[in-house]
Structure formats: C-alpha cells, structure tokens
Amino acid sequence: MAVASSDRSHLTSLCIDAGVCRFRTTIWVRTDDEGNILYEIESGCPHVKKVQACLPRDMTPFDALKMPFSENPIYECCGKILVHSACPVPSGLIKAAEVAAGFGLKRNVSFTFDA
Secondary structure, three states, X not given: OEOOOOOOOOOEEEEEEOOOOOOEEEEEEEEOOOOOEEEEEEEOOOOHHHHHHHOOOOOXXXXXXXXXXXXXXXXXXXXXXXXXXXXXXXHHHHHHHXXXXXXXXXXXXXXXXXX
C-alpha cells in the first residue's frame, strides 16, 4: 500500500545512494492504524521502481524484520525483482520500517571503502 505523496511531513524518510550504478532511491514509510507498514518508493532504478508493487500489502513491522533473511518478505520480493545482489535497497526498506515502527533510532548507515 502506498503513502499519499502529498502527506509526507510525518513520515520516516530514507535516502539511498547505491554507489557505482548511480541510482538514488528515496523511501518514505509509516505504519497505518492497523500497524501495517506503508511504503512509497521513488528511484532512478527501473528495477527498484517495481519493488513497491511486489511488497505484501498487510506487512507488519515484525514481518519486515523477520529472520532468517531467506524468509523475510522484503528480501523475498527484492530477490524476484532486483538484478544485483549487492543492492542496498532491501536493507534500507527494512531499516526504514524499523524506525517508522519505533523499534529503532534514526542513525545513518554507510559502507566505506578504504582507498
């Protein structure tokens, strides 16, 4: 389920720079009155653009944080659509859901290569 584009002021937002592909993705997420995770995803990547439609519409924060990775609905969805296994978007979707649900704090995450 998507978040209304005009109603983003109270949403958790996360920006992802995927690196060498140069595609940037912005994720807006919140929980609805029933506790489900609602995403809006904007991306320059043609594959990431398809992820939102694949995500379960009744996904709870506990579903989004499910372990093991092989049973996580976000990784299952992204595994069907994305073409690069090192894409940071699935992890970003999970991190954004964790924060939106109040289970985590807004703290930046990064990968840094030593020159």
